Amino acid sequence: xxxxxxxxxxxxxxxxxxxxxxxxxxxxxxxxxxxxxxxxxxxxxxxxxxxxxxxxxxxxxxxxxxxxxxxxxxxxxxxxxxxxxxxxxxxxxxxxxxxxxxxxxxxxxxxxxxxxxxxxxxxxxxxxxxxxxxxxxxxxxxxxxxxxxxxxxxxxxxxxxxxxxxxxxxxxxxxxxxxxxxxxxxxxxxxxxxxxxxxxxxxxxxxxxxxxxxxxxxxxxxxxxxxxxxxxxxxxxxxxxxxxxxxxxxxxxxxxxxxxxxxxx
Numbered sequence: 505x506x507x508x509x510x511x512x513x514x515x516x517x518x519x520x521x522x523x524x525x526x527x528x529x530x531x532x533x534x535x536x537x538x539x540x541x542x543x544x545x546x547x548x549x550x551x552x553x554x555x556x557x558x559x560x561x562x563x564x565x566x567x568x569x570x571x572x573x574x575x576x577x578x579x580x581x582x583x584x585x586x587x588x589x590x591x592x593x594x595x596x597x598x599x600x601x602x603x604x605x606x607x608x609x610x611x612x613x614x615x616x617x618x619x620x621x622x623x624x625x626x627x628x629x630x631x632x633x634x635x636x637x638x639x640x641x642x643x644x645x646x647x648x649x650x651x652x653x654x655x656x657x658x659x660x661x662x663x664x665x666x667x668x669x670x671x672x673x674x675x676x677x678x679x680x681x682x683x684x685x686x687x688x689x690x691x692x693x694x695x696x697x698x699x700x701x702x703x704x705x706x707x708x709x710x711x712x713x714x715x716x717x718x719x720x721x722x723x724x725x726x727x728x729x730x731x732x733x734x735x736x737x738x739x740x741x742x743x744x745x746x747x748x749x750x751x752x753x754x755x756x757x758x759x760x761x762x763x764x765x766x767x768x769x
Contacts, residue, residue: 505626506536508573510580510616512722513545519722525749526581526619532636532749533627542569548588549688551596560600563593567608577626578616581745583652584721586621589613591655618652619745620661620720632748633670640750641671642758645714647705647728649721650683662720662744669747675712679704686727702731709739716758718744 507530511523527537546566550559566589570578580586590613597606623629632638646666652658667674685691685701705728709717717732717739719725729741740758750756 505577506538506575507622508570508575508578509537509539510543510546510570510578510585511539512580512582512585514722514726515581518726519743522581522722522743522745525743525745526579528749529619529623529636529745530579533629538573538575540569540573542572544569546585546588547593547596548585551588551592552687553689556596556599559592560596560602560605563596563609564602564605566593567597567605567612570612571608576615577622578612579619579622580616581619581743582721582723583618583649583656583658584723586616586618587651587655589616618656618658618720620658620665621656623665623748624661629665630668632665632668634668636748637751638669638748639671639752640669640747640756642716643673643675643712643714644716644718644747645675645677645709645712646680646744647677647684647709647717647719647724648680649719649724650687652720653681658720665748666718666744669750672747673714675714677712677717678708682708684724684728686724688723691727698727699731702727706731706735706737710737715739716747717741718747720744 515522530537544565545562547559547562550562593609594606597609629635646663683701684705685698691698722743725741732739742758746756
């Protein structure tokens with residue numbers, strides 16, 4: 505299958521290793537990966553802030569960037585951005601009176617998948633260790649991002665894959681479905697509320713005793729990681745794509761102390 509990578513703007517700018525891990529996983533499964541060079545943002549930040557005219561221009565750029573390429577599916581390491589493609593982009597184009605872009609946006613959204621969606625629903629991956637060679641001998645907990653869970657309906661897909669990584673010791677966090685407080689511009693406009701929410705999330709992460717908190721959205725992990733760092737916590741944040749891409753031959757290197765599980769010795 506020919507897969508177009510939608511890296512998302514925050515991954516491209518801040519966490520390129522997440523995009524690299526996504527490509528490694530897809531290529532390991534035998535897919536050809538292409539990268540449309542004109543891609544930028546999904547428009548979610550603009551739309552959520554009410555800048556609909558500006559958001560439409562971003563939607564148009566996204567559609568035109570991907571329409572120029574031939575592929576079977578689009579895959580992104582972000583439930584938030586994939587949710588925006590179907591939930592917001594066609595609506596924004598229709599609002600701007602551009603029915604052609606609206607149709608193209610809807611067509612692209614129908615072929616767009618968050619990474620765990622693609623692995624489980626399209627590729628039939630149910631055991632990361634056996635089918636991907638995933639290996640990470642660390643103690644891990646998981647944060648479920650709001651957009652992926654509520655808008656995209658990912659359910660437990662990401663968590664299910666993480667649980668099947670060889671050597672990984674998993675502890676479920678209390679309040680798994682609670683927001684981390686980021687919410688894009690919400691964290692700027694409502695800083696005190698956002699700070700209280702991420703403080704609760706960090707406290708629950710530390711209660712698990714895990715050395716690593718993983719998740720499926722780099723923006724949430726950035727918010728959580730910042731709060732952990734400010735608190736002086738040794739817990740590290742890692743995108744679940746990086747854990748799935750980790751193998752015995754090429755193990756993931758996590759900065760800071762990581763507790764090694766008995767199963768990983």
